[in-house]
Amino acid sequence: MSASLPNHPCQDVVAYADSQLQATIALLGTFLRIPAISCDAAHTADVAQLADTVAAHLQTLHPTDCRVLQLPGAHPMVAATWKSSNANAPTVLVYGHLDLQPVKGEVWRTPPHEPTVVGDRLYARGAADDMGGWVSHLAAIAAWLQVRGDLPCHLRLVIEGEEECGSSHLEQFMDTYPEVFTADAMVLTDCENPSTEVPGLTISLRGISEMVLTVRALGADVHSGLWGNAVPDVATSLCKIIAGLVDGDGRPTVGLVDWPAQQRQAAAAVPIPDEVVTQGAHLLPGVFPLPDRDRPRAEWLWLQPAITVVATTMPHADRKKNALRAEATATLSVRLAPGQTAQQMHQLLQERVAALSPPQVLSDLALLPGDGQGWLYQPKGEAFVAANRAYKAVWGCEMVHIGVGGSIPFVALFGNRFKTLPLILNGVMDPETTAHGPNESLHLGVFRKAILTNVLLLHELAQPGVLR
Ligand SMILES: [Zn+2]
Known part of the structure; x- marks a missing residue:
């Protein structure tokens, strides 16, 4: 993939974003050093400190509005808005979360809160789940503002502080601050890619x-x-x-x-090889994945x-x-x-x-009470055609439709509450990320592609007829 994307109308913005890759990785590192573990009361102050640190960084990108939102008993949420000079441009909301899973009891090869590059991966708790996800958008925003002094779309950024403990106040944030969640399309950045070469679009949850x-x-x-x-x-x-x-x-x-x-x-189109199951689920020698029988593993x-x-x-x-x-x-x-x-x-x-x-x-x-709903989405319409143009230009292929076996409360909440909007569920995780486990890592090639794709995504979603 050529970062210059010759003849692409955004090639200057893409090239600038790419030239800043090391600085973006360093920015990601400053956030990753704050152990914002939301489900451990001992780290409540760290979550607040990270929210303030992120908000302070966003101020350097000259948003129209940037706030750290609070609710009683909740970890803070960072919300920022940028207005495009094109008043008729659509509004795109980007969601991510800044909080982390605990590392207690885990054996790491590198310190979990000291980001460390080994080969083509950056190791740290939260590197891919989910800081790399929304930092890849910050890099795209910064590139647009630096090169063009403007964004193609109006943009809202929402960074939650308690996704890893079940997003228990997210709905209350939506009710209390509805203006923060008003958009024409939503990009939710906390999901997987089937491999480092193939981008994923998550369309279902159990x-x-x-x-x-x-x-x-x-x-x-x-x-x-x-x-x-x-x-x-x-x-x-x-x-x-x-x-x-x-x-x-x-x-x-x-x-x-x-x-x-x-x-x-769609499920059959995403092969999940035995090795991925054996490694991912830590199968012991002599133990094998369950047979597919008459249905694909996915x-x-x-x-x-x-x-x-x-x-x-x-x-x-x-x-x-x-x-x-x-x-x-x-x-x-x-x-x-x-x-x-x-x-x-x-x-x-x-x-x-x-x-x-x-x-x-x-x-x-x-x-027992407290069951969580699944979700199945039909990614239809111009927004997905536009998003696929951005992915194809950078990854060389379109997004592959994937599901999640787990039940992510924020996805179900967005999915059920904003079901008529285009919901693009993407992210920077890959099968080797080991989110929530020891040695979580972000593949830096995926991170780079995510940044460049996000640059193009804003351009593509702003095209007339896509969202408005
Ligand atoms: Zn996550």
Whole structure:
């Protein structure tokens, strides 16, 4: 890829942004040195300090408005606005988050809060999730202002301070400061790329729910020597019921979704090789990824429900006793297919539990409150055609549609609240990033491409007929 993009109307801005790459990496480094771990009260002041540091830097880019927004009990949010000299230009909102996952208990090869370049990667907590994401936009904004003294679009930047603890006040920020979230299109920068060579556009999320399976048989624990073989063991029954909820591979026997060809083909178009699973999920030697069977792996990961046993009341070995227990429970984390509700999946599993339950025990499956909705998006319209022009010019290919197996609250919130707007979910993560784990890193080639793409994205989204 040539950074000069000859004959491109923005080649001067692209070339300037590219010439500033080392300075942009250094700027990213100053932010990464502040351990803004939002879910650890010991770092509350660091989150506030980083928000102030970011806001102070944004002031050097001469925004029309720049504020650190506060709500009681919430970490701060940084919000800035730039006006284009073209009053009719559309408004593009860029979302990112400045807070970090903790590093406690993790073994790092380099200090997690001291950004370190090794080969073509920058190692630090938050390098890719998500500081590299929004800093790549700061670099694009700076380049436009430096070279042209203007931006092609009106721009809003929203940088959240508590994404890593579930964005619990984001909706309240949206309600309290609606003007900050008014836009014609949104670029949400906290997502993945399928590889360092192929850019990703995230279009789906799985939902999440928790259910508690309870098996009861006795009014009290009784001696296993006196009563074994005469009364049921609830722990064994519990295991048998759970085993019947899944097939031989451990995948749900109910609730699988028959997707139309469009979704199946989109998932099949993103191969996820065995090596990626083996490395990414730390499979032990001799352990292999589950077979695909009749569905591509991406469909299993993004578009189908999954059941995981996350807790049981069976005593830990040091609290064992020779007794038949009165009751045994297991907490199931149930990932939901996009569009599937927790109630639908609960009903299907409830019927299955009733069918699997041995007649001599009493069983029950309860749905816990607090489930999170999945999300499935159709990226249609001129904004995506325009965005793909920017990606194609820099990456040499268009964005590939991908899903996320997890349930990111901010995505579901934006997705459900602004569903009529073009939502471009991109980012700077790649399969080797290990976000939330030790040795998180940002691929500097991806970072560079993200900066240059963002330069072009503002130009493309501003073209007449794209957003207005
Ligand atoms: Zn993130």
